[in-house]
Each structure stands twice: as C-alpha cells, then as structure tokens.
Amino acid sequence: MEIKSAYIHIPFCVHICTYCDFNKYFIQNQPVDRYLDCLITEMSTVEENNLNTLFVGGGTPTALNYDQLEKLLKAITQNFTIRKEFSFEANPDELTYDKVKLLKSYGVNRLSMGVQTFNEELLKLLGRTHHPEDIYKAITYAREVGINSISLDLMYHLPQQTLKDFEDSLDIALTLDIDHISGYGLILEPQTQFYNMYRKGKLKLPSEDIGEEMYQLLQNKLKQTSFHQYEISNFAKQHHESEHNKVYWRNEGYYGFGAGASGYVEGRRYSNVNPVNHYIKKIENNESPILNSSKLTLNEQIEEEMFLGLRMNEGVNIERFYHKFGIDIYHIYGHQIEELLKKGLIKTNANYMRLTERGKIIGNEVFETFLLSV
Ligand code: SF4
Incomplete structure (x- = not known):
C-alpha cells in the first residue's frame, strides 16, 4: 500500500x-x-x-x-x-x-x-x-x-x-x-x-x-x-x-503523527498513545508511540470500503472493489444490494453504487446492512 x-x-x-x-x-x-x-x-x-x-x-x-x-x-x-x-x-x-x-x-x-x-x-x-x-x-x-x-x-x-x-x-x-x-x-x-x-x-x-x-x-x-x-x-x-x-x-493509507493520532499503513490500523505526557515519554525514550495496531481481516477491509465509500456521492467504485479484493461486489452483497435497491436507499450503475437522498439521511442504517461479521 x-x-x-x-x-x-x-x-x-x-x-x-x-x-x-x-x-x-x-x-x-x-x-x-x-x-x-x-x-x-x-x-x-x-x-x-x-x-x-x-x-x-x-x-x-x-x-x-x-x-x-x-x-x-x-x-x-x-x-x-x-x-x-x-x-x-x-x-x-x-x-x-x-x-x-x-x-x-x-x-x-x-x-x-x-x-x-x-x-x-x-x-x-x-x-x-x-x-x-x-x-x-x-x-x-x-x-x-x-x-x-x-x-x-x-x-x-x-x-x-x-x-x-x-x-x-x-x-x-x-x-x-x-x-x-x-x-x-x-x-x-x-x-x-x-x-x-x-x-x-x-x-x-x-x-x-x-x-x-x-x-x-x-x-x-x-x-x-x-x-x-x-x-x-x-x-x-x-x-x-x-x-x-x-x-x-476511499479507504487509502495514511500516516498519523502525534498523541492519539491514528494511521492506516499496509492494511494495519494503528493509534498512538494518547495523553500528551505519555506520548512525549515514549518518543524521548526512543520507543514507538504506537499503542494499538491491528491488521484488518479481509472482511473488515471490505466493510470499511463500503461504509467509507458510500459516504461519498461518487459512491463505491465497483471495479476498484473487484481489483482490490478479487471478488465481485454482487457476489458478497447481492442480497443486501437487492433489498436496499427495493427500499430506495441506494442506486447503482455499471461503475458505482451510491446512496440515494433518503439513504444519506439514514446512512448508518444502510451501513449496518454491509456488516459481514454479524
Ligand atoms: S475544544 Fe478545541 S478541539 Fe474541541 S471543538 Fe473546541 S476548539 Fe475544537
């Protein structure tokens, strides 16, 4: 990444x-x-x-x-x-x-x-x-x-x-x-x-x-x-x-610097120690300030791609999804997509999947539909 x-x-x-x-x-x-x-x-x-x-x-x-x-x-x-x-x-x-x-x-x-x-x-x-x-x-x-x-x-x-x-x-x-x-x-x-x-x-x-x-x-x-x-x-x-x-x-990587800052590097989300004094102590002792770091599972990466992508008007790019994860979005979410389309909460075309105006108002409800681990 x-x-x-x-x-x-x-x-x-x-x-x-x-x-x-x-x-x-x-x-x-x-x-x-x-x-x-x-x-x-x-x-x-x-x-x-x-x-x-x-x-x-x-x-x-x-x-x-x-x-x-x-x-x-x-x-x-x-x-x-x-x-x-x-x-x-x-x-x-x-x-x-x-x-x-x-x-x-x-x-x-x-x-x-x-x-x-x-x-x-x-x-x-x-x-x-x-x-x-x-x-x-x-x-x-x-x-x-x-x-x-x-x-x-x-x-x-x-x-x-x-x-x-x-x-x-x-x-x-x-x-x-x-x-x-x-x-x-x-x-x-x-x-x-x-x-x-x-x-x-x-x-x-x-x-x-x-x-x-x-x-x-x-x-x-x-x-x-x-x-x-x-x-x-x-x-x-x-x-x-x-x-x-x-x-x-777009669920892309970034560094996070400073007390409590989060970053996303090589599929790993991390966050630094929070209180200012703890952060200073770590750095002054030549230690890593990272407190938590976890590699996202494939399912977690896919969920994030959906939650984050749907926030944007451009929506989730269906082709990018395929290239990133090697799976067709409809293969994973076919049933959910059908339901949300019926309720008028999302719309799709060949390239993108997007929230409708109604979907934007109750975005969290739509995002929940894409959870894979429940
Ligand atoms: S306390 Fe500071 S960080 Fe919080 S809203 Fe006010 S200005 Fe922003």
Missing part, C-alpha cells in the same frame, strides 16, 4: 468547547515545545517523503504561537514534499494576519475553519471564543495572502437552534468568499459539558425531525449555488473538494 497522505495532531486548545469530545487539552501549562520536538522526531521516522496531502488538525493547530507554528511548519516542509493539498485546521480568532502569512509562506493552501454558527448566542453556548467579525477578518487575511481554498465547518441540531437560525448561518456563509462547507449535526457525547447539562435537564435539543429538516435545508440550499455535495456532510465549489478527506473515504 502506497502512502501518500499524513495527518498531524496538535492536541491543544485555548478554550474547551462545551460539546467537544475530541482528543484535546487546555493549552495552558502544557509542554507544547517538547511535544513539537517529539512530533518532529516521529515524522522523521517514516520512509515516504513525497505526499499528495497533509492535514494538520487538533485540538487547534492555530492555538500554537507564532514561533511554535513556524517550528512545526519548518519541520513539516523539511520532511515532506506536499504535492497537492496542505491543510490546516484553524479557529477564526486565532488566525492573525502574521500567522496566516506564515502558513502561506510554508505552502499551506487550504484552511479549514471551525466556525459552527454565526449566531452570537449559540457561539457562546458552544463555548467558542470567536465572534462573527473574527470569521470575516480571517477570510480576508487568508485571501490577502493568497490561500487557495477556504472551508468552513457549520453545525446544526444545536440546543435552542431553530430552523431559521440555521438558515441564517447558511445564508451568511454563502455571502462569503469561501470554497467549501462541512455541515455537522451535533452529537451529544458522554464526558462533555453538554452531555451533563442534558442529563440534568438543562439543555433542550431540537427534535430529530427538525435535525433532519436542517440537513435537508443544507442540501437543498447549497444545491442552488455553485457548491456541490460530494460527501454526506461536505459541499465544495469545483476543484475544492478535500483531497485529504477523500483519502479516508
């Missing part, structure tokens, strides 16, 4: 959001510089240096100060040649002009901004530190320095959010000079402030039906613009699809 992509994890945030269960730590008093040194050591251990895509995510990479950011960027560009897409996740209020200019000077060509909503009250409820003005400013800076692609994350099905609130946010996003929108429904995760508030009855979520309506609004509104949907949650203008995320959905 050729590896042409890498993910780098920066697990620090300046503020912890109320709904977040990502792998992140409040940055104050964290050994950030030592962490970066370890990350740089880990990056230097891999054989492949020519990549198509590299994504720096978190946490929030822009929580790093200017010097730390420069140190990281220098190490990345010394280690890797990135041919297509060099992405950074960013919080709008942390994107100063100097930082954006620095990112651009090291070849970053895509910014993925955690905007979530343009509604001040909802931003506050989510525990976000930015205001709508920070978003406008960050986009202006990014364009001024010549960043090629800008993506915004938006959230729906938020507490107190009405359909109109979500529509307003979408409308504002569509007036901005951006190329890509990711829309995510809130999932209440245990161990988050939101979850605790919900359990105590202090948080009211819109009904599931409203959540579905919001998703449909997202699809329908963007359909009328120059954005096209190419994945369940992702919409892009022409030539601005996330090349890095497509590597995940």
